[in-house]
Amino acid sequence: MKITNVNAIVLRLPEISTAADGTQDDLIIEVETDEGITGYGEVDTAPGVGKAVVDAYMSHGTCYGLKEVVVGMDPFDYEQIWNDMWAKTYYYGRTGPVMHVMSGIDMAIWDIMGKFSGKPVHKLLGGSYKNKIRPYASALMPDDIDGVKELVSDCVEKQYTAIKLGWGPLGFDVKKDIELIRTARQTAGDHVEIMIDIGKRYRFKEALYVARALEQLNIFWLEEPLPAEDLTGYKRLADSTTMRIATGEEESGRLAFSRLIRETHVDVIQPDISRCGGLTEAKKIASLCSDENLLCVPHAFKTGILVAASIQLIAAIPNAPFLEFSITQSPIRKGLLAEPFVQKNGWVEVPQKPGLGIELNWDTIKKYGTVLKK
Numbered sequence: 001m002k003i004t005n006v007n008a009i010v011l012r013l014p015e016i017s018t019a020a021d022g023t024q025d026d027l028i029i030e031v032e033t034d035e036g037i038t039g040y041g042e043v044d045t046a047p048g049v050g051k052a053v054v055d056a057y058m059s060h061g062t063c064y065g066l067k068e069v070v071v072g073m074d075p076f077d078y079e080q081i082w083n084d085m086w087a088k089t090y091y092y093g094r095t096g097p098v099m100h101v102m103s104g105i106d107m108a109i110w111d112i113m114g115k116f117s118g119k120p121v122h123k124l125l126g127g128s129y130k131n132k133i134r135p136y137a138s139a140l141m142p143d144d145i146d147g148v149k150e151l152v153s154d155c156v157e158k159q160y161t162a163i164k165l166g167w168g169p170l171g172f173d174v175k176k177d178i179e180l181i182r183t184a185r186q187t188a189g190d191h192v193e194i195m196i197d198i199g200k201r202y203r204f205k206e207a208l209y210v211a212r213a214l215e216q217l218n219i220f221w222l223e224e225p226l227p228a229e230d231l232t233g234y235k236r237l238a239d240s241t242t243m244r245i246a247t248g249e250e251e252s253g254r255l256a257f258s259r260l261i262r263e264t265h266v267d268v269i270q271p272d273i274s275r276c277g278g279l280t281e282a283k284k285i286a287s288l289c290s291d292e293n294l295l296c297v298p299h300a301f302k303t304g305i306l307v308a309a310s311i312q313l314i315a316a317i318p319n320a321p322f323l324e325f326s327i328t329q330s331p332i333r334k335g336l337l338a339e340p341f342v343q344k345n346g347w348v349e350v351p352q353k354p355g356l357g358i359e360l361n362w363d364t365i366k367k368y369g370t371v372l373k374k
């Protein structure tokens with residue numbers, strides 16, 4: 001089997017806000033083969049930049065566009081393809097948009113391998129630890145107490161057993177932050193796990209103050225309290241609180257995750273499969289976490305394609321107790337799959353169909369697509 005083409009499809013809602021909501025647009029990667037099997041991946045990056053990374057012509061030996069690298073290769077040589085993509089973009093890659101797009105291509109290649117083999121991707125990744133996964137409802141933190149009560153009540157009513165609230169008003173006033181978080185805890189009751197995502201807005205002392213307050217509120221983890229680069233801050237923080245500290249969504253490549261694990265003592269590592277280097281790299285990152293007895297809970301705030309890839313990884317590794325499950329109302333997020341994943345009785349089922357186990361809804365792609373092949 002050989003890869004014959006790679007298409008980068010950009011979707012975009014008619015109006016885009018500045019909210020930290022990656023479901024307002026999308027970059028879908030479509031990889032075609034001479035066997036008639038097509039695989040799909042998704043990239044969480046600036047979509048226009050990502051498309052250029054796919055389509056760019058070779059400039060010289062370490063500045064290729066990624067389509068030129070992978071066309072002609074056998075998808076089952078996925079490690080070699082990954083290393084070729086890395087090596088042939090070395091001058092302008094190794095992180096950022098190139099690694100993001102490598103992630104989407106790699107995701108599509110795993111979809112192809114699964115479809116060709118007639119097996120779900122988690123079987124090829126080496127595990128079936130779970131046939132259903134506990135999702136946490138993931139939403140932006142509302143601006144006020146009433147908004148928090150309404151959102152959390154709605155999630156509990158829908159039978160979510162874990163809820164993450166992040167960004168929005170958080171990170172500017174620690175007293176207000178704690179008040180909003182306390183409201184979430186009181187509204188949810190003690191049986192629902194609450195995670196909090198500060199979106200990198202604290203400095204060390206603010207982070208420590210809030211972490212210690214959240215210990216008393218039985219919060220499951222405190223996510224990205226500090227900028228991703230502040231490894232010293234993360235180490236000091238993790239060493240000073242019993243609150244689990246989570247981070248990693250900004251990083252690409254196992255080397256960055258290795259450094260993060262080695263140089264901090266954070267508790268939950270969050271590779272985003274649409275940015276970190278795809279399933280090939282995420283599996284290695286999950287192993288690094290497992291070696292250090294850490295949780296590895298993929299970041300996934302995009303559409304059902306990334307959710308599918310995340311489910312397949314989580315099913316195949318022993319150290320991921322949750323699935324991030326965005327509840328934003330974006331029609332791209334909600335409409336991209338022919339059969340969207342659903343949370344039922346607090347669980348999401350692991351698809352057993354070949355590949356990622358999804359079909360795309362081309363009506364949604366046609367409606368919001370800015371560059372279309374079909």
Ligand SMILES: [Mg+2]
Pocket residue numbers: 166197199223224249299
């Ligand atoms: Mg986050």
